[in-house]
Amino acid sequence: MHSTTSFPLAGRIVSFYLDGFRSMQLGRTLWKIILIKLFILFAVLKLFFFPDFLESNFASDTERAAHVLENLTLPAK
Amino acid sequence: MLENLDLSMVNWARAQFALTAMYHWLFVPLTLGLSFLLAFFETLYVKTGNEEWKKITKFWMKLFAINFAIGVATGIILEFEFGTNWSNYSWMVGDIFGAPLAIEGIFAFFIEATFFAVMFFGWDRVSKGHHLFATWMVAVGANLSALWILVANGWMQFPVGMAFNPDKARFEMQNFWEVLFSPVAISKFTHATSSGFVLASLFVVGISSWFLLKGRHAEMARKSIVVASVFGLLSSLYLGFTGDEAAYSNAQRQPMKLAAFEGLYDGATNAGLVTAGIVNPAKQLGDDREPFLFEIKIPGLLSLLANRSFGSFVPGINDLLYGNRSHGIMGIDEKMEKGQAAVALLASYKEARKAGNEVLAAAALDNFRNHQEYLGFGYLKSPEEAVPPVALNFYSFHIMVVLGTLFPILFLLFLFFTGKGTIAQQKWLLGFGVFSIFLGHVAGQAGWIVAEVGRQPWAIQNMLPVSVARTNLTAATVQTTFFLFLLLFTILLVAEISIMLKQIKIGPAE
Numbered sequence: 255m256h257s258t259t260s261f262p263l264a265g266r267i268v269s270f271y272l273d274g275f276r277s278m279q280l281g282r283t284l285w286k287i288i289l290i291k292l293f294i295l296f297a298v299l300k301l302f303f304f305p306d307f308l309e310s311n312f313a314s315d316t317e318r319a320a321h322v323l324e325n326l327t328l329p330a331k
Numbered sequence: 332m333l334e335n336l337d338l339s340m341v342n343w344a345r346a347q348f349a350l351t352a353m354y355h356w357l358f359v360p361l362t363l364g365l366s367f368l369l370a371f372f373e374t375l376y377v378k379t380g381n382e383e384w385k386k387i388t389k390f391w392m393k394l395f396a397i398n399f400a401i402g403v404a405t406g407i408i409l410e411f412e413f414g415t416n417w418s419n420y421s422w423m424v425g426d427i428f429g430a431p432l433a434i435e436g437i438f439a440f441f442i443e444a445t446f447f448a449v450m451f452f453g454w455d456r457v458s459k460g461h462h463l464f465a466t467w468m469v470a471v472g473a474n475l476s477a478l479w480i481l482v483a484n485g486w487m488q489f490p491v492g493m494a495f496n497p498d499k500a501r502f503e504m505q506n507f508w509e510v511l512f513s514p515v516a517i518s519k520f521t522h523a524t525s526s527g528f529v530l531a532s533l534f535v536v537g538i539s540s541w542f543l544l545k546g547r548h549a550e551m552a553r554k555s556i557v558v559a560s561v562f563g564l565l566s567s568l569y570l571g572f573t574g575d576e577a578a579y580s581n582a583q584r585q586p587m588k589l590a591a592f593e594g595l596y597d598g599a600t601n602a603g604l605v606t607a608g609i610v611n612p613a614k615q616l617g618d619d620r621e622p623f624l625f626e627i628k629i630p631g632l633l634s635l636l637a638n639r640s641f642g643s644f645v646p647g648i649n650d651l652l653y654g655n656r657s658h659g660i661m662g663i664d665e666k667m668e669k670g671q672a673a674v675a676l677l678a679s680y681k682e683a684r685k686a687g688n689e690v691l692a693a694a695a696l697d698n699f700r701n702h703q704e705y706l707g708f709g710y711l712k713s714p715e716e717a718v719p720p721v722a723l724n725f726y727s728f729h730i731m732v733v734l735g736t737l738f739p740i741l742f743l744l745f746l747f748f749t750g751k752g753t754i755a756q757q758k759w760l761l762g763f764g765v766f767s768i769f770l771g772h773v774a775g776q777a778g779w780i781v782a783e784v785g786r787q788p789w790a791i792q793n794m795l796p797v798s799v800a801r802t803n804l805t806a807a808t809v810q811t812t813f814f815l816f817l818l819l820f821t822i823l824l825v826a827e828i829s830i831m832l833k834q835i836k837i838g839p840a841e
Binding site for chain 1: 401415419448456498709802
């Protein structure tokens with residue numbers, strides 16, 4: 255392993271992470287699971303099944319507040 | 332809830348949140364507790380210089396990594412659900428939850444990304460002291476991450492430090508420190524994290540027991556058992572202490588929850604604590620049937636636990652539901668009237684502002700403020716809606732307490748036989764040690780059932796019932812994602828168990 259002590263700090267930190275990732279064994283499997291999971295969560299579930307209802311249906315905070323206030327005062331009608 | 336399960340959107344949304352939260356809680360407590368055990372093991376390595384402790388640390392660190400990798404981001408889904416299924420709630424609490432959840436994210440990213448990397452990659456790259464510091468920081472960071480989520484949950488159970496803004500239809504934080512140091516938030520944090528410490532101790536003891544049963548890695552198993560049993564025993568005592576605090580908090584701030592998990596229908600002075608019992612399944616609210624088919628009760632103990640005063644009055648479900656003037660308890664129907672007035676005044680305020688009538692609006696707002704503490708009751712359709720499911724709460728609470736009482740005895744037995752040098756011969760105890768990993772999970776899940784089912788019907792205690800917190804979606808939408816999550820999380824759980832079993836079979840590096 256080449257010495258990195260002469261590199262600047264940022265370079266040593268990057269080298270630390272790169273060497274660490276390269277030497278992983280079990281970690282590679284775990285990272286694959288993490289990345290697949292994050293993809294499913296954000297690129298599939300969030301995108302297609304979990305839109306933020308208020309963000310998607312109303313253009314401003316004023317409209318969102320009005321919608322929620324309407325729901326809160328519905329029983330009074 | 333289970334006995335009334337129907338196809339309405341609210342119940343599917345509740346079921347989905349419960350499913351995802353329960354899966355999340357399979358992974359999180361192990362992270363919280365095992366991170367500290369790693370720190371203890373590595374501290375022993377650094378202090379003694381004995382390479383056996385390094386081997387032990389690295390083995391448990393592998394299992395920690397597996398659990399962490401599978402569990403990471405399972406909590407994000409809960410935030411997705413806020414925005415989709417619970418949009419009214421999400422909007423109303425946004426200002427309160429924003430700061431804690433943002434801080435939690437910062438903690439998670441900076442502390443875990445930095446110190447995790449040193450912990451996993453740095454064995455041969457940094458000094459022993461630096462590496463040990465990183466391991467301790469992972470433990471501290473992980474537990475501090477949990478603090479912020481539990482502060483948010485604590486606020487739901489006991490909303491403080493805020494004011495309701497009727498123009499923005501949301502609660503606005505007035506005092507961050509009041510939210511952070513809410514007695515309910517502190518109680519939740521200490522109790523939930525200590526339950527993680529106990530679970531992790533059971534995990535280490537259980538797997539070590541398996542090694543001893545197989546006649547493998549005996550020295551590593553015995554050393555692990557000693558450290559985990561000491562940690563587990565101390566954590567169990569702390570868990571009992573914090574559990575007492577949680578019950579006292581429930582009695583003061585969520586008395587209906589306490590009455591439900593005790594199966595207490597009629598309040599009493601010098602109220603007895605039911606330590607075990609079978610709830611009468613035929614019992615209905617308002618009838619005169621006995622609440623229990625069978626019960627074992629310790630006289631006077633519930634009064635002591637609930638109010639820290641022998642002989643004090645503990646209200647039952649009937650007192651809280653129908654009122655009890657002699658003890659200054661307002662009935663739910665009276666609260667509903669005040670709540671309906673609050674809702675009507677809020678509507679008047681809204682209309683007056685729309686019409687530009689600021690005088691009328693100011694009067695309506697002023698009057699609303701006098702009634703707003705009962706706002707949530709204005710949405711209930713009947714007083715009985717204010718009572719959470721009794722049987723589910725009762726059994727969950729008692730399962731949790733029985734197991735919580737069993738675990739310190741288990742740790743003591745492990746310490747005793749390990750000290751005597753005969754632990755490997757105690758096959759019965761070792762077998763039970765393996766099984767206790769499952770029991771630890773059962774206890775943790777039961778506790779969360781009490782916390783969250785016990786607060787029903789409230790999304791925000793007394794301020795917002797679950798039925799109003801939701802988004803106007805169809806049940807079909809929520810059903811689809813419910814089954815998607817069931818599939819996804821089951822796959823993740825199977826993956827975790829199979830990867831972990833493989834690493835356990837491989838064992839520590841020789």
